[in-house]
Amino acid sequence: MPIAQRSVEKLIGLVDGNMQRAGGQKISLPILTPTGLWKKTGRLEGDISEFYMVRDRSGKQFLMSPTHEEAVTAMVATTAPISYRQLPLRLYQIGPKFRDELKSRFGLMRAKEFLMKDMYTFDVSEETARDTYSRVSAAYDRLFKQLEVPFVKVNAATGMMGGSLSHEYHYVSPVGEDTLMQCSACGFAGNAEVLDSATTECPNCRSSQLSQVRGVEVAHTFLLGEKYSKPLGATYLNTSGKPQSLVMGCYGIGITRVLASALEVLSTDQELRWPKLLAPYDVCLIGPKQGSKEQQPAEAVENELLQHLGQICGAQELLHDDRKELTIGKRLLDAKRLGHPLTIVVGARAVQQEAPKLELHVSGGEKLELDISEALKLVAEHSRQKKSLLAGRVREVEESRISQSIGHQL
Amino acid sequence: MPIAQRSVEKLIGLVDGNMQRAGGQKISLPILTPTGLWKKTGRLEGDISEFYMVRDRSGKQFLMSPTHEEAVTAMVATTAPISYRQLPLRLYQIGPKFRDELKSRFGLMRAKEFLMKDMYTFDVSEETARDTYSRVSAAYDRLFKQLEVPFVKVNAATGMMGGSLSHEYHYVSPVGEDTLMQCSACGFAGNAEVLDSATTECPNCRSSQLSQVRGVEVAHTFLLGEKYSKPLGATYLNTSGKPQSLVMGCYGIGITRVLASALEVLSTDQELRWPKLLAPYDVCLIGPKQGSKEQQPAEAVENELLQHLGQICGAQELLHDDRKELTIGKRLLDAKRLGHPLTIVVGARAVQQEAPKLELHVSGGEKLELDISEALKLVAEHSRQKKSLLAGRVREVEESRISQSIGHQL
Numbered sequence: 001m002p003i004a005q006r007s008v009e010k011l012i013g014l015v016d017g018n019m020q021r022a023g024g025q026k027i028s029l030p031i032l033t034p035t036g037l038w039k040k041t042g043r044l045e046g047d048i049s050e051f052y053m054v055r056d057r058s059g060k061q062f063l064m065s066p067t068h069e070e071a072v073t074a075m076v077a078t079t080a081p082i083s084y085r086q087l088p089l090r091l092y093q094i095g096p097k098f099r100d101e102l103k104s105r106f107g108l109m110r111a112k113e114f115l116m117k118d119m120y121t122f123d124v125s126e127e128t129a130r131d132t133y134s135r136v137s138a139a140y141d142r143l144f145k146q147l148e149v150p151f152v153k154v155n156a157a158t159g160m161m162g163g164s165l166s167h168e169y170h171y172v173s174p175v176g177e178d179t180l181m182q183c184s185a186c187g188f189a190g191n192a193e194v195l196d197s198a199t200t201e202c203p204n205c206r207s208s209q210l211s212q213v214r215g216v217e218v219a220h221t222f223l224l225g226e227k228y229s230k231p232l233g234a235t236y237l238n239t240s241g242k243p244q245s246l247v248m249g250c251y252g253i254g255i256t257r258v259l260a261s262a263l264e265v266l267s268t269d270q271e272l273r274w275p276k277l278l279a280p281y282d283v284c285l286i287g288p289k290q291g292s293k294e295q296q297p298a299e300a301v302e303n304e305l306l307q308h309l310g311q312i313c314g315a316q317e318l319l320h321d322d323r324k325e326l327t328i329g330k331r332l333l334d335a336k337r338l339g340h341p342l343t344i345v346v347g348a349r350a351v352q353q354e355a356p357k358l359e360l361h362v363s364g365g366e367k368l369e370l371d372i373s374e375a376l377k378l379v380a381e382h383s384r385q386k387k388s389l390l391a392g393r394v395r396e397v398e399e400s401r402i403s404q405s406i407g408h409q410l
Numbered sequence: 411m412p413i414a415q416r417s418v419e420k421l422i423g424l425v426d427g428n429m430q431r432a433g434g435q436k437i438s439l440p441i442l443t444p445t446g447l448w449k450k451t452g453r454l455e456g457d458i459s460e461f462y463m464v465r466d467r468s469g470k471q472f473l474m475s476p477t478h479e480e481a482v483t484a485m486v487a488t489t490a491p492i493s494y495r496q497l498p499l500r501l502y503q504i505g506p507k508f509r510d511e512l513k514s515r516f517g518l519m520r521a522k523e524f525l526m527k528d529m530y531t532f533d534v535s536e537e538t539a540r541d542t543y544s545r546v547s548a549a550y551d552r553l554f555k556q557l558e559v560p561f562v563k564v565n566a567a568t569g570m571m572g573g574s575l576s577h578e579y580h581y582v583s584p585v586g587e588d589t590l591m592q593c594s595a596c597g598f599a600g601n602a603e604v605l606d607s608a609t610t611e612c613p614n615c616r617s618s619q620l621s622q623v624r625g626v627e628v629a630h631t632f633l634l635g636e637k638y639s640k641p642l643g644a645t646y647l648n649t650s651g652k653p654q655s656l657v658m659g660c661y662g663i664g665i666t667r668v669l670a671s672a673l674e675v676l677s678t679d680q681e682l683r684w685p686k687l688l689a690p691y692d693v694c695l696i697g698p699k700q701g702s703k704e705q706q707p708a709e710a711v712e713n714e715l716l717q718h719l720g721q722i723c724g725a726q727e728l729l730h731d732d733r734k735e736l737t738i739g740k741r742l743l744d745a746k747r748l749g750h751p752l753t754i755v756v757g758a759r760a761v762q763q764e765a766p767k768l769e770l771h772v773s774g775g776e777k778l779e780l781d782i783s784e785a786l787k788l789v790a791e792h793s794r795q796k797k798s799l800l801a802g803r804v805r806e807v808e809e810s811r812i813s814q815s816i817g818h819q820l
Contacts, residue, residue: 025412057512098442112442
């Protein structure tokens with residue numbers, strides 16, 4: 001729907017920025033991948049109950065791709081010979097993925113169709129592939145700090161994806177479907193899959209304060225090696241002109257899942273709360289009710305505010321609730337439901353003779369009474385904080401919330 | 411691939427801007443639509459050989475949607491009762507569509523999977539739906555003028571989509587698969603489907619200068635009426651609180667097809683040419699070859715240019731070809747292939763004692779020799795032209811290229 005779509009587009013912009021800083025080039029892979037490619041990599045041999053498969057009019061079979069390792073590797077394999085000089089290649093896309101889940105649930109959290117950012121990297125050697133892994137991981141760390149939702153990064157099993165090194169990013173939430181082991185003494189965290197989930201001893205600090213929490217997996221990184229490039233013949237020409245298998249990595253972020261689970265973690269029963277950079281609008285402005293006795297003078301204030309706000313936070317970040325036929329209370333309720341970071345109300349008190357005040361609702365429950373210039377200052381401060389986050393100046397307090405993890409020993 | 415992807419993203423941004431100016435709100439509909447919905451509207455009764463169909467693990471059947479009238483109408487039908495006050499609704503998305511073509515060809519021009527912008531509008535009456543039709547059509551006209559590729563707008567048959575009024579936007583090209591009738595006397599144009607293709611008499615000016623040309627359909631608008639809202643029960647509450655069928659329209663633009671066919675129309679055998687607003691980069695900068703005797707002084711010029719160009723056209727619009735191991739000639743050939751609007755070469759003549767000159771290649775074949783300040787002026791002029799186009803100041807010359815059409819008599 002339009003409101004959430006705005007948030008999705010902001011997240012896409014944020015991810016684009018971070019991927020491009022990590023040397024990523026955006027591409028677009030077909031949704032349909034011939035099953036023949038998956039046969040070559042052996043990935044049709046396991047449990048395929050989650051795959052949507054479709055045949056075209058000629059009988060050729062395709063997967064509605066749940067992931068694109070085969071597609072991108074086959075594409076790279078069929079391009080003109082790649083020279084070592086052209087590497088590393090870091091290709092990514094943002095698009096729909098499909099998984100025929102037995103139990104889809106929690107809306108966007110586990111849907112059969114979902115939006116993913118998937119990056120595939122191609123290097124000359126395991127060593128440079130590890131450099132790439134560090135660089136992309138750093139971009140992930142930066143992104144998740146920019147979102148200001150506490151996250152844990154854990155060592156993970158490589159599973160059906162294969163490869164030698166893997167990390168998961170989790171949001172801790174009771175609705176999470178993964179079990180994480182977290183140490184309250186040193187902050188260490190790991191996926192229960194790769195640890196002994198019966199133990200309470202922390203493998204890092206040896207304290208006995210390891211306990212289970214639930215996590216929502218929002219991102220995953222893999223060092224894949226030659227698992228896909230070998231069977232699909234994706235090679236490059238080395239310094240002596242000889243073809244050699246490309247060394248790959250893949251890096252996913254669940255775009256719609258990040259959004260849904262961030263809202264889940266941040267919100268209360270009373271109020272939706274968004275990561276600062278993902279709120280659909282920064283400011284909601286509610287003017288006087290039609291027919292109220294303050295309508296005319298209050299509208300003058302409203303119009304003045306509209307102009308100033310447009311300049312401060314950008315017109316596209318301003319939601320003007322001009323349904324004047326509704327009471328302020330009714331519109332304020334809608335605004336609370338949508339969880340705007342700042343909601344400004346121009347009511348009767350905005351036009352009183354002595355010390356006129358705007359009502360300002362800050363996401364998180366605070367309600368302030370401010371004069372116009374104070375209100376505008378608050379909006380400007382919000383915009384400044386956003387700009388600062390976008391520039392990568394993430395708060396130290398966020399940094400300390402991140403559990404020290406095996407990943408940091410990379 | 412990355413270069414074309416940049417162009418696609420620019421086109422998406424341009425389309426977003428124009429749709430939002432026309433009151434559009436962006437949404438995202440699922441790719442899979444239950445076939446049950448299509449049964450209700452009767453659209454599974456015709457030729458379904460172009461549909462990709464898939465069943466999930468429970469046996470439920472879905473279409474990989476070639477279009478989304480059913481999906482969006484069912485969605486609107488199941489939201490809370492919509493009041494006449496909330497209308498019109500103009501919802502659009504940009505996403506992949508699927509058609510199991512018998513003959514896919516010309517790459518992105520007719521592919522089985524392609525990117526579409528599809529808008530669906532909901533109005534209280536046929537009359538207001540016609541207002542919506544005019545407003546969205548105006549947004550389409552503006553967009554196609556911004557692209558600066560000559561187009562014709564013709565009255566069209568409504569076909570499987572149904573409805574009462576329809577127009578197509580075409581690029582004229584020998585690779586086009588539609589036959590248009592165009593009058594060289596008055597500029598009138600129509601689709602041969604709705605005219606008598608044997609006649610040479612123009613139905614507009616009665617001259618006998620009507621002849622056939624080939625067109626690539628790049629966009630299509632339909633006034634749908636109640637064809638979908640009736641069977642799917644999509645209603646609103648009128649002023650007396652009674653439910654009434656919504657009156658719909660739908661409006662498509664083939665995103666990837668616009669790009670492919672614009673390139674087809676504009677390019678020559680020697681050189682790719684992009685619409686100004688869609689070129690992947692505005693400027694390509696080629697510096698001296700490594701080891702050449704002018705390398706050092708020329709690199710000083712190159713660095714100076716890099717800084718200035720970044721400021722003038724934005725760093726993201728600048729492609730710096732720093733493959734210094736390649737000759738200038740080889741890199742210039744690549745630049746020509748990619749068809750950058752401006753390519754600047756810093757070679758030996760850039761550092762000669764007397765009247766140093768940069769070589770500047772303008773898309774379309776012109777090669778200029780300019781000093782730095784002249785070159786920068788040209789880049790600034792290009793950026794100014796782009797800004798002007800983005801602001802909707804389309805050239806009058808483009809306007810006159812548009813055939814007068816039945817559509818203009820709306």
